[in-house]
Amino acid sequence: MRIGELSRRTRIPIRMLRYYEERGLLTPQRTPSGYRLYQESDVGQAALVSSLVRAGLPTRLIMPLLDDLRPKPPAADEPGDRDELIALFAAELARLDRQVACLSLSRDAVRQHLRRLRAAREPGCARSRTGSDSGAGRAVSGPG
Amino acid sequence: MRIGELSRRTRIPIRMLRYYEERGLLTPQRTPSGYRLYQESDVGQAALVSSLVRAGLPTRLIMPLLDDLRPKPPAADEPGDRDELIALFAAELARLDRQVACLSLSRDAVRQHLRRLRAAREPGCARSRTGSDSGAGRAVSGPG
């Protein structure tokens, strides 16, 4: 499929799909005329990438993550900077740990705040069903 | 205390402390000569703010959060944009939930990746106790 269809199906702006490619997170083929050609599996991949990006992960980190999550043979990287890589990822892991902690804390705070906000709204005046949903979800969906 | 001490104690760059003030997240008093004067309680506050920011919360949302967490009388905001605020925070909450999930996933993947990396390095050579720490934590600490 071409970029437009992928965009429609994933709800990811075309701009972003190109951006992901620029970052090496999506590697569509090209038609002779230069149009990007995506495969069915790219739908899931794109959604995943988008999800990770929105989670605040730097794209640099997403790439190796994708490599790791895919059914890839434990092939030969360049051994040599292994130690360096290990250090890098260890640092990254620590950072992620901290970030998760912060995030959880923030989430709890927001939750708390929301609760109060909602409680404070209807002290007595019954105001049946003020729409208070939160259209979340449906971002990462498998290609099926 | 002045900004330098606060910076040392919170490990937050001075620049950022000023930035937080600019955003209304920290409101130090001033000496006659213009120096910022922080109180003991600002240590915790600053740490919290920093934590929230690093978690990806936009500063605009942090402000009302802080208001909420503080021992404040349930005073009169402008009622009117309440609904708007609620919607906003609901969306933010959803975002955070997703973010936490994604982040955890990523963290696990990184962990996994690290494990493989490390395993691949020492196929046979016993090398007792390869240091594998990750100095996380100790970001948000209460003032006392």
Added chain:
DNA sequence: GTAAAGTCTCACGCCGGTGTGAGAGTCAAG
């Protein structure tokens, strides 16, 4: 052939969070 929709690249710009430096004022210590 022509029009319309889709795509390409390139490039500018915004925003939020940060780093950094310049130039001036403040304060404590000698």
Added chain:
DNA sequence: CTTGACTCTCACACCGGCGTGAGACTTTAC
């Protein structure tokens, strides 16, 4: 007084994620 550490404001700039527009080409539909 001078000196050095600290602080002030202002301002430029970077980076990452994103929007948007220009100008050219491709594909599709009539």
